[in-house]
Amino acid sequence: MMKKSDYKFWFVVGSQFLYGEETLKQVDEDSIIITDGLNKSGVLPCEIIYKGTVKTSKGAEDIIKEANYDGTCAGIITFCHTFSPSKMWINALESLQKPWLHFHTQFNKSIPNEEIDMDYMNLHQGAHGDREHGFIGARLRKPRKVIMGHWSDGDIQKRIGKWMNVALGVAFSKELKVMRFGDNMREVAVTEGDKVEAQRKFGWEVNTWPVGALAEEIEAVTDEEVEAKMAEYKELYTIATDDIESIRYQAREEVAIKKMLDKEDCAAFCNTFQDLYGMKQLPGLATQNLMGHGIGYGGEGDWKTAALNAVMKFMGEKSVFMEDYTYDLENGISLGAHMLEVCPSVAADKPQIEVHHLGIGDREPPARLTFEGKAGKAIVASLIDMGGRMRLIVQDIECVKPTQTMPNLPVARVMWKPEPNLQTGAECWILAGGAHHTVLSYDIDAEMMRDFARIFDIEFIHIDKDTTPESLEKELIVSDLVWKLKG
Ligand code: MN
Numbered sequence: 001m002m003k004k005s006d007y008k009f010w011f012v013v014g015s016q017f018l019y020g021e022e023t024l025k026q027v028d029e030d031s032i033i034i035t036d037g038l039n040k041s042g043v044l045p046c047e048i049i050y051k052g053t054v055k056t057s058k059g060a061e062d063i064i065k066e067a068n069y070d071g072t073c074a075g076i077i078t079f080c081h082t083f084s085p086s087k088m089w090i091n092a093l094e095s096l097q098k099p100w101l102h103f104h105t106q107f108n109k110s111i112p113n114e115e116i117d118m119d120y121m122n123l124h125q126g127a128h129g130d131r132e133h134g135f136i137g138a139r140l141r142k143p144r145k146v147i148m149g150h151w152s153d154g155d156i157q158k159r160i161g162k163w164m165n166v167a168l169g170v171a172f173s174k175e176l177k178v179m180r181f182g183d184n185m186r187e188v189a190v191t192e193g194d195k196v197e198a199q200r201k202f203g204w205e206v207n208t209w210p211v212g213a214l215a216e217e218i219e220a221v222t223d224e225e226v227e228a229k230m231a232e233y234k235e236l237y238t239i240a241t242d243d244i245e246s247i248r249y250q251a252r253e254e255v256a257i258k259k260m261l262d263k264e265d266c267a268a269f270c271n272t273f274q275d276l277y278g279m280k281q282l283p284g285l286a287t288q289n290l291m292g293h294g295i296g297y298g299g300e301g302d303w304k305t306a307a308l309n310a311v312m313k314f315m316g317e318k319s320v321f322m323e324d325y326t327y328d329l330e331n332g333i334s335l336g337a338h339m340l341e342v343c344p345s346v347a348a349d350k351p352q353i354e355v356h357h358l359g360i361g362d363r364e365p366p367a368r369l370t371f372e373g374k375a376g377k378a379i380v381a382s383l384i385d386m387g388g389r390m391r392l393i394v395q396d397i398e399c400v401k402p403t404q405t406m407p408n409l410p411v412a413r414v415m416w417k418p419e420p421n422l423q424t425g426a427e428c429w430i431l432a433g434g435a436h437h438t439v440l441s442y443d444i445d446a447e448m449m450r451d452f453a454r455i456f457d458i459e460f461i462h463i464d465k466d467t468t469p470e471s472l473e474k475e476l477i478v479s480d481l482v483w484k485l486k487g
Contacts (some may be wrong), residue, residue, distance in 0.1 A: 001175055001267055004168050004314070007074040010051045010067055011035050014084030014133055017055050019122045026123055027053050027081045030107040034079075034151045041157040045165050048077065054084060060092035068097045075099035075167035077160075080129030081107065082122060086136035093140055099167035099455050102137060103160065104130045104148040143454045165444075166451040169315035172267075173456075174203035176307055179266040181211050182275030184301030190435040191302035193385035201390060201456050204307045209260065211271070215278025217256035226251045233289070233353060236344075237369060243355040246367045247285065254286035261295065268296030268310035270303050273339065273361035282361045284340030284368035285353060288412070291343035297321050298437060299341055304383045305437045312381065315452075316443025318345050322380065322414065324436050332422035333400060333415050336380075336440065340368040342412035346442060347371035348401070356410040373414030375401045379446055380418075380438040386459070388487045393434040394449045395425060395463040399442070414440060419465045428463045428472045459483055 013031045015024060035050040054060045067073045075098050093100075106126040137144050145163050149156035184191050195206045229251035233239070239247065261269060269290075273282050291297050296310025298321060305321060312319035320343035322336045339358065344351045351371035358366055382393045396419040406413070418425030446462050453460035459479055463472070 001172065001265070002072075004045045006072060007046050007168055007171060008072050009046065009048045009164060009167070010063070010073055010076045011048050012051050012063055012076055012078050013053045014078060014080035014089070014129060015053045015055055015082045016084055016088070019082060023082065023119075023123050024053060024055070030081060034105070034107065037152055038157060038160065041154070041161075043154070043158050043161040045161060045168060046074070053081075054088070054092075057088040057091055060089050061095070064092040064096050068095065073098060074171045075101065075164070077101045077103050078133065079103045079105055080126060080133045082125055083129040083132060086132045089133065089136050090140065093136065093142055096142065099170055100137075100142065100144040101160070101163050101167075102130070102133060102144050102146045103151075104134075104146060105151045105156075109150050109152070143457060145451055145454070162445075162448055163451055165315045166448050166455070169311050169452060170455050172314040173307075173311045176203065176268065176310055177205040177207070177264060177266040178296070178303050178307050178310075179261055179264060179269040180206060180208040180301065180303055181214055181269065181271040182208070182301065183272070185272045185274055188300060190384060191298070191300055191304070191437065193304050195303070197385070197388075197390065198304065198307070201458060202307065202311075206303045206307065209264075211275050211277045211279070214256060214260060217260055218252050218279065221252045221255045225255045229255055233285070236289075236292075236351075238350055238352045240352040241355040241367065243365075243367070246281065246355045246365060247353055249281055249364075250283065250285040250367045253279070253281070253283045254289055257283065257286060257290060267294070268298075268306040270298040270301050270306040272299070272301045276361060276363055280364050281366040282340065282358060282363055284366040287341045288344055288369045291320065291341070292345055297341055297343075299323070299338055300437075302437050304385070305435070305439060308381065308383050309439045312439045312441055312444055315448065316441055318443045319439055319441035320346050322438045322440040324438070327422065328403075328415075329422070331403070332417055333403075334418060334422060334426075335413060335415050336373075337409075337411045337413040340366060340411060342369075342414070344369050344371065344412070346373045346414060346440070347412070348374045351412065354410050368410070369412055370410055371412045372402050373399055373412070374442065375399050376442055378416065378440055378442045379444060379449065380440050381449055382434040382438045384433050384435055386433070386483075389459055389483050391433065391459040391461060392449060392453045393429070393432045393461045393463070394446045395419060395429060395434070396446060396465065397440075419463065420467060424467070424469065425463060427469045428467050431469055431472055432461045432463070432476060
């Protein structure tokens with residue numbers, strides 16, 4: 001898989017021959033300055049390259065064709081410095097297969113009172129040219145992000161950076177392979193789904209490998225490999241158990257899983273406690289440490305959440321597999337955890353390695369990381385298969401410092417207040433069909449997930465501070481009709 005820094009975004013500026021060579025030369029110079037300014041902002045995940053000014057239909061088409069076929073191009077950013085008649089963009093934009101940001105900006109921040117004349121007006125007419133450009137985007141029904149503001153503005157640069165991270169997630173998604181060990185947990189509905197549709201929409205290749213093959217790989221792990229992994233654990237975590245053998249077995253599992261993932265170029269996996277054939281422990285610490293290194297995971301065979309987890313980790317590191325477990329109704333808080341598998345990237349303090357009996361899974365007590373999650377603004381995201389289409393549900397949440405120590409709960413946990421509050425938030429979540437498995441992220445916000453859903457043309461439902469069950473119910477009815485027509 002490629003790294004973020006391997007990708008580039010292409011800045012394509014719109015103009016035409018009408019205003020003469022002088023103007024086009026100035027457009028070129030200004031566009032280079034804008035590109036440099038954005039690249040030097042320090043808030044973009046990778047580089048933007050200025051690809052030149054479009055003056056003809058053929059010129060636009062050539063650039064977009066090239067963008068489509070260049071594997072390092074993660075998206076295009078357009079801006080019409082002057083008026084750029086939009087019929088010349090039709091063929092190009094019709095064929096565009098990369099994420100598109102229409103950056104509605106202007107070279108100068110203000111209007112120079114003494115200097116302004118008709119030449120100035122012709123050169124600096126983004127207000128005019130970008131409306132023409134916007135019309136053709138709307139007319140073609142092309143999914144696109146529109147951001148308006150001056151290119152030197154820090155907040156605008158941050159928004160561009162966020163959109164770029166989404167587009168990078170899209171590029172990553174199209175390359176993503178998910179390794180399934182066994183099938184789903186028996187009888188569970190929400191973790192099922194249409195793998196053909198998932199590949200068509202997101203590009204995910206989801207395939208299965210035998211648990212027996214993993215068991216053989218675990219047995220083949222050498223003592224040296226276990227020692228190297230143990231040294232890493234000691235460095236990253238506090239060991240709070242005498243049962244070193246249990247930790248060593250998790251190290252063995254982690255090395256074996258990673259080898260299988262690497263062999264198939266997979267960046268996500270899922271397994272289930274109901275199929276641990278030939279394994280002594282459910283992977284706990286093993287899975288957690290893999291997630292800490294950017295691998296996506298879903299429990300109970302939940303390949304949709306595993307894939308979403310990997311993609312969201314690529315978009316924003318602090319994005320973790322999560323499960324709503326139990327409520328503090330008195331204080332309006334949800335307690336999220338999992339049997340074992342919560343990623344240490346969201347730990348408030350250094351995680352501890354502990355070994356405890358696990359009531360389900362019928363195996364030896366597994367070593368696992370325990371910690372409390374950080375406080376702060378976050379989201380939870382759930383991807384469900386509605387039959388014929390995917391629905392992405394996102395809820396704004398506020399993670400809080402746990403109010404209790406819970407000495408008898410030896411798992412990692414995060415506590416949060418959902419928007420608009422626990423009661424209404426849970427009612428809305430359940431109305432929308434949101435799963436108990438989610439990806440919780442501190443680094444991604446709802447706007448980014450909305451951009452993600454728009455690019456992939458999937459249904460998006462956002463539960464925020466203003467959502468009511470009544471408004472949501474109406475939205476779901478309309479949405480159902482729209483998606484039946486679209487499907
Ligand atoms: Mn679960």
